[in-house]
Amino acid sequence: MAPHSSTFGTVAVIGAGSWGVSLALQALRAGNRVQLWSRTPPPFMKAANNNSVKVERRMPRLPEFILPEAITVTSDFAEVQEAELYLLTMPLQALRSILPHLPHEKPYVICCKGIENPSMDLPSKIVSSIHPKALAAVLSGPNFAREIAQGLPAASVIAHHNSAFAAQIAYTLSSEFFRLYTSTDPNGVQLCGAAKNVFAIAAGILDGAKLGDNARAAMISRAINELKALTIAMEGRVETLYGLAGIGDLVLTCTGPSSRNYSLGIALGQGITPQDYLAQHTTVAEGAYTAPALQLMALQYGVDMPITQTICAVLNGGISVEDSIKALFARPLKAE
Ligand SMILES: NC(=O)C1=CN([C@@H]2O[C@H](COP(=O)(O)OP(=O)(O)OC[C@H]3O[C@@H](n4cnc5c(N)ncnc54)[C@H](O)[C@@H]3O)[C@@H](O)[C@H]2O)C=CC1
Numbered sequence: 001m002a003p004h005s006s007t008f009g010t011v012a013v014i015g016a017g018s019w020g021v022s023l024a025l026q027a028l029r030a031g032n033r034v035q036l037w038s039r040t041p042p043p044f045m046k047a048a049n050n051n052s053v054k055v056e057r058r059m060p061r062l063p064e065f066i067l068p069e070a071i072t073v074t075s076d077f078a079e080v081q082e083a084e085l086y087l088l089t090m091p092l093q094a095l096r097s098i099l100p101h102l103p104h105e106k107p108y109v110i111c112c113k114g115i116e117n118p119s120m121d122l123p124s125k126i127v128s129s130i131h132p133k134a135l136a137a138v139l140s141g142p143n144f145a146r147e148i149a150q151g152l153p154a155a156s157v158i159a160h161h162n163s164a165f166a167a168q169i170a171y172t173l174s175s176e177f178f179r180l181y182t183s184t185d186p187n188g189v190q191l192c193g194a195a196k197n198v199f200a201i202a203a204g205i206l207d208g209a210k211l212g213d214n215a216r217a218a219m220i221s222r223a224i225n226e227l228k229a230l231t232i233a234m235e236g237r238v239e240t241l242y243g244l245a246g247i248g249d250l251v252l253t254c255t256g257p258s259s260r261n262y263s264l265g266i267a268l269g270q271g272i273t274p275q276d277y278l279a280q281h282t283t284v285a286e287g288a289y290t291a292p293a294l295q296l297m298a299l300q301y302g303v304d305m306p307i308t309q310t311i312c313a314v315l316n317g318g319i320s321v322e323d324s325i326k327a328l329f330a331r332p333l334k335a336e
């Protein structure tokens with residue numbers, strides 16, 4: 001199958017971490033012209049600016065991939081103002097500070113996952129507060145960046161209230177082995193993408209503490225229950241939970257050793273403190289920042305989310321892993 005033809009001229013990918021680099025490669029594969037904005041100029045740009053020895057076009061977060069010349073890399077917002085579609089791939093907590101540098105009325109695709117702390121805002125709310133006239137779709141699903149960069153088969157969801165806009169984005173970014181389904185539930189998709197990072201920390205803790213496969217499966221099932229209760233309280237669509245952005249991403253991140261959130265959990269389960277782990281790992285584990293915001297949301301909507309609460313307490317250093325598991329199991333028995 002030939003790549004779908006793009007309905008946008010140039011796609012600008014804003015953020016050059018592992019997800020930004022992968023989506024830049026994917027957008028190119030899907031037949032688009034692509035620009036990549038990186039906060040820090042990568043080594044090959046610095047070398048070119050200094051007229052020093054030619055350095056291969058590799059980005060620090062995914063150094064095994066050489067960027068084709070067709071992807072223009074810049075650290076200057078002025079150079080991405082003429083793009084026709086913007087993919088937002090920075091860490092969620094940086095989204096609000098970057099948006100003012102981008103145009104007001106162009107279409108956006110939110111690719112970061114999380115809830116802003118302490119505002120409790122989902123990314124689409126942050127975008128609409130700064131660019132109220134912009135259309136902003138959400139991309140979320142079970143997609144480890146490295147596999148997307150390799151072109152391995154994967155599927156994901158593009159969500160927007162306007163299904164025609166979602167379909168236009170899906171055609172723009174899909175290719176032979178990257179299949180995008182559309183959804184008209186952007187809030188549900190964002191909530192799932194944010195919450196699964198918190199539950200991935202929980203899965204990692206169980207595995208790091210060697211508490212067994214049964215414990216992990218039980219946690220994933222009860223996590224779905226927490227998310228379902230919150231979704232219902234927020235008048236969201238429960239069926240979104242059972243799709244790629246929900247169960248799909250939850251299962252991937254709670255079982256895939258390449259997940260940063262799961263890896264953070266493994267370290268916590270082995271007795272490493274969150275402060276020590278986060279100080280040594282600069283790559284983003286969004287769940288650590290989303291957990292307190294998710295807990296606040298649960299409080300606001302009056303929903304009991306014991307796993308989320310426990311992860312917050314462990315991240316705060318307020319309880320040991322051992323005591324947190326004891327406390328979860330000491331809760332009164334109840335109907336499923
Ligand atoms: N890596 C993955 O497999 C996937 C990641 N995501 C989401 O994409 C977002 C970005 O994640 P990654 O690219 O994996 O992170 P990363 O840790 O690989 O890279 C983060 C990048 O953002 C830059 N950065 C940090 N603070 C910044 C700021 N204030 N302003 C501008 N740039 C800043 C860093 O220099 C780095 O280049 C996260 O929300 C993550 O949940 C979503 C799907 C897959």
Ligand SMILES: O=C(CO)COP(=O)(O)O
Binds near residue numbers: 262
């Ligand atoms: O969102 C992801 C996979 O869908 C990436 O997960 P991590 O951020 O935990 O690595």
